[in-house]
Amino acid sequence: MMCDRTKNTNIRLSLPAVCVVWEIAMIILFGVFIRYNWESDAHWAESKHNLSDIENDFYYRYPSFQDVHVMIFVGFGFLMTFLKRYSFGGVGFNFLIAAFGIQWALLMQGWFGSLDYSDGKIKVGVENFINADFCVAGCLIAYGALLGKVSPVQLLVLTLFGVTLYAVEEHIIIKIIHARDAGGSMVIHTFGGYYGLAISWMLYRPNLDQSSRLQGSKYHSDVFAMIGTLFLWMFWPSFNSAIAGHGDGQHRAFINTYLSLAATVLTTFALSSLFQKHGKLDMVHIQNSTLAGGVAVGTAAEFMLTPYGSLIVGFCCGVLSTLGYVFITPFLEKHMKIQDTCGIHNLHAMPGFLGGVVGAITAAAASDTVYSHEGLVNTFDFKDEFKDMVPTVQGGHQAGALCVALIFGIGGGILVGAVLRLPIWGDPADDNCFDDEAYWEVRVGYNNHMQNKDV
């Protein structure tokens, strides 16, 4: 790589400085605010009274939490290893920003949702950690649009703002509007998708074709990416059921998600073959569009969507998402100045929006007959100040929530994109994108070999 560079990607001062300063800030803020909650504190032995140990929320949620954790770090991480020369950056920066984001999310979400007003402390347990993983998922989705084109310092800034925006957006949607969104179609995917697309629009690179030699996959990087795809696909039922209601809620959320995903695979393969010459399948579609059904069933996962309803959602999403890769992504790049490396518009933004619509319709159609009275109250949390809520009104609230997610995503993305355009973040030059050498020590041996062969 002897090309002259107009940009300096040296992050020897900025990256360590940001990491250390922020980690110290985390320690101080955790020291002031974060404490164990009732179920993780040693006092539980005395205060649980006649509860069995197995009724600690840990046993309801920890297996799901671990699956979600795998999705965040292995799923998102390996899905982004598909580029021929950016596997380190894909899995490595995903690791960095997720590890940072979950700490900041515990604080931000804690202030809004788990603050104990009696002592001013945030009390955390397993559900907070699932929510932190959810929160950071929004930022990782946004990273997908920017993969290969930004510096790790930019990603940390994106995450700091992204988590903050997410926590506010989530509070408005869940607490104020009182929408339900167990799997986060709106809160996570719509927000994260449009957040990333808006940033990408702000950071548009007209000369990105200068690194076009690195913009594809190679054989084994595609196989690595399938690790990400499969762990996301397999554990998505845990994602959508992780914070659903105990008992039938979690059970039903798992079933709906499982079925929607299964249907998506079939239509993704169908459309992928149909739109390629000679009917050959495209790994990009298989890696990504097969997951869209999990996104779109997120909001309605804990509702009585019915098994065939889930299949229908998955069917449509496989079609929509694959068509997105074939037609919409090139269009966005050519005409809208949105360069979307991983195609998050097809995997997260559109399916997330669709999921919000499905959720609103399903909620509006809910009835005592289908849910039983107690079931309706449980599923939609028609309690306390919302005890007089009815399903049709709830449907309206769901639609309103979807708008909030869109506004936060697009508005927040434009704002953060403006910040990231400052010339201080060490981002790569146009001819240096999608190249791990910008930020990673790449051993000499294979390095030479790879340049010559461009494999």
Next chain:
Amino acid sequence: MMCDRTKNTNIRLSLPAVCVVWEIAMIILFGVFIRYNWESDAHWAESKHNLSDIENDFYYRYPSFQDVHVMIFVGFGFLMTFLKRYSFGGVGFNFLIAAFGIQWALLMQGWFGSLDYSDGKIKVGVENFINADFCVAGCLIAYGALLGKVSPVQLLVLTLFGVTLYAVEEHIIIKIIHARDAGGSMVIHTFGGYYGLAISWMLYRPNLDQSSRLQGSKYHSDVFAMIGTLFLWMFWPSFNSAIAGHGDGQHRAFINTYLSLAATVLTTFALSSLFQKHGKLDMVHIQNSTLAGGVAVGTAAEFMLTPYGSLIVGFCCGVLSTLGYVFITPFLEKHMKIQDTCGIHNLHAMPGFLGGVVGAITAAAASDTVYSHEGLVNTFDFKDEFKDMVPTVQGGHQAGALCVALIFGIGGGILVGAVLRLPIWGDPADDNCFDDEAYWEVRVGYNNHMQNKDV
């Protein structure tokens, strides 16, 4: 690949048509038949009475389900990535047929096992989804024998028939014969193994050596395959215990499987080294034979097999399976016209048969002393119409069940093989097998490179 081809692998019409038609059929059939069961329906809030939420079957079985799910998609999928040019097909088609198979399995198994005669609906919960994964495992095993030699359309046909046969076979074995088979040595592995071998025999290709250049592994494809091996190996205890009885049943099935697998590893390494020149280990054995102990302990996993009994089963299986790779697979190919790409005869068919025999013996030897009376009734389900059953008779039933599995496997395979010989399915020519280029868009850059170097 400029070789002339006598066959047309273009599946641009057939694959999309089959996928879409079948998915629409699934939606209609699910709409007519499939509903949430008691524990996943919103009515549970009212109808559970004084059960704790944690006693929902979801919490007994979901962690095991997720492990099984990983085995089906990552385990089987990556185990089949070992070929140098067929990793996309290995993991990708595995994904496709598993996603299709589980939907059809829910219907087929539901009609036989979960039909609520009061309203004609199949009521599904977590156990049905485990059983669907089990069912599709049989078809994935069969795929192993055919890897690289069939088209995805053929695989979908194989799966449609395979799932159907499986559901009938399972019903006969479990419900009519009243055999026990928690880990599916007979129902899954014996059936699936012989099903695949019989199809392979029907589809014999005398000139397969024309693609011999692609019939091996390369360094990194062998490492990818180890991902499959290890996830299968680690989660096999969950596989065998997933639908075992609550409490001690699941606990014991896990222990027996774990121990059997540990012993198998030792004898596989021993035999692999013993039968290679210079004592060098062969990755094919390590990838496959180390798993045979999990297959062979399947039927007896929930019985009082004793820990050392499990070790003995595993010990024998490691020996048997490795010898199979060294001696039997070449023999089958040369003299029996059975081309078994992954060696499923050594990993599933033989160990499955052995597992059926072990199960029959262990069942026949059961006693009140060893199990306690209530334990015996629970473990062997000596209830209702079988309340007068005794262990020795149960042993005979187990042996009969093994014959049923064999007959369904071989007979079904010959039948389905005959269907798959029709010249309409887009299968590859002999000189075009084991090559992802037949069905996948393979990027140009590395493609050229790989052809030249044949790496």
Next chain:
Amino acid sequence: MMCDRTKNTNIRLSLPAVCVVWEIAMIILFGVFIRYNWESDAHWAESKHNLSDIENDFYYRYPSFQDVHVMIFVGFGFLMTFLKRYSFGGVGFNFLIAAFGIQWALLMQGWFGSLDYSDGKIKVGVENFINADFCVAGCLIAYGALLGKVSPVQLLVLTLFGVTLYAVEEHIIIKIIHARDAGGSMVIHTFGGYYGLAISWMLYRPNLDQSSRLQGSKYHSDVFAMIGTLFLWMFWPSFNSAIAGHGDGQHRAFINTYLSLAATVLTTFALSSLFQKHGKLDMVHIQNSTLAGGVAVGTAAEFMLTPYGSLIVGFCCGVLSTLGYVFITPFLEKHMKIQDTCGIHNLHAMPGFLGGVVGAITAAAASDTVYSHEGLVNTFDFKDEFKDMVPTVQGGHQAGALCVALIFGIGGGILVGAVLRLPIWGDPADDNCFDDEAYWEVRVGYNNHMQNKDV
């Protein structure tokens, strides 16, 4: 590889002989000693009385067990695939010695901890299997220092002695000294780390630079290693909480570990960038040092370490471990004759020692106010003969336990190292280290290619 060899790496007799003899010994010893425990025996149906099935210890611990199992086989295994030509040996021998070690560990730990004196049998259940995985982790850590330089027969000897030493050391630390060590900072990591380093010191190879051409990674082997890293990182909370107390104990151990690991990632990235020219990140650090926080929080994981306390531990460990890779590993190799292939001194030995110190301090500072009286008794097991124990004295016991771990590690390593120096084990010559060809059948095609290109 046409270099002349002074050593014979043919293990065709020794490896099979050792594997078969030891497996037969296992079968006999299991036959004499090992039985199902109360919760996995079929008698449980009668003897559980009014316990719910869900209160079987299986449901408390099995999800954590499976995560630990993944760490042992995929985590440790793939972490050791990073070398360009030793991926088979990394993941394969890890598999072999873990499968052997868990069997021997069940016996050794059983004799010390689970022997039922009424009938002379060891009664095993899920907790024993977690402990067996823990035990074998010590040997796998030691393997990390020796990776590429020893034969599989030597590894089996290392494991036989290592498990034996571990069981004695664990008994002294946990039962006699009555130290607490839920995540094994002392028992597993300090012991295993120094055990491996002492053996490496005994097996010092002054001419190891003769295989320096193979001593690095290549692009894809680094990505494979990230699979190991991430599964270790994600499941470490399960590791540290797997045998912690039911309820709040497991809940808290998970939280502390999760937070410590998150902080470690930030400081590892910071230090890695700071100490490389141009601020480029080094995959060696990211693969290893990011995990040090999980090691260091092991002992104190179930204590009331507080969330910010966990962050501080993780912060320091990321710094310490990365500095270790930059400065200490080269120093150890140059001046102390310790060749540490994977840098276990930085990932296990030092952080483990630090974890022991943190545990001692945290224990000494415990109080009724922070834990509640019952919480203190539960957490530190101040029962029976230790019912008059106080936290400050417990702190002293913890410190003593750390010394025991050190002594067993270093002393045992020197002893076993002396045994492994015997010229009968088939270890490779200096110019033949880090090469899979010594013990594995490596296919010809890619083999030639790789030698020529040295990729």
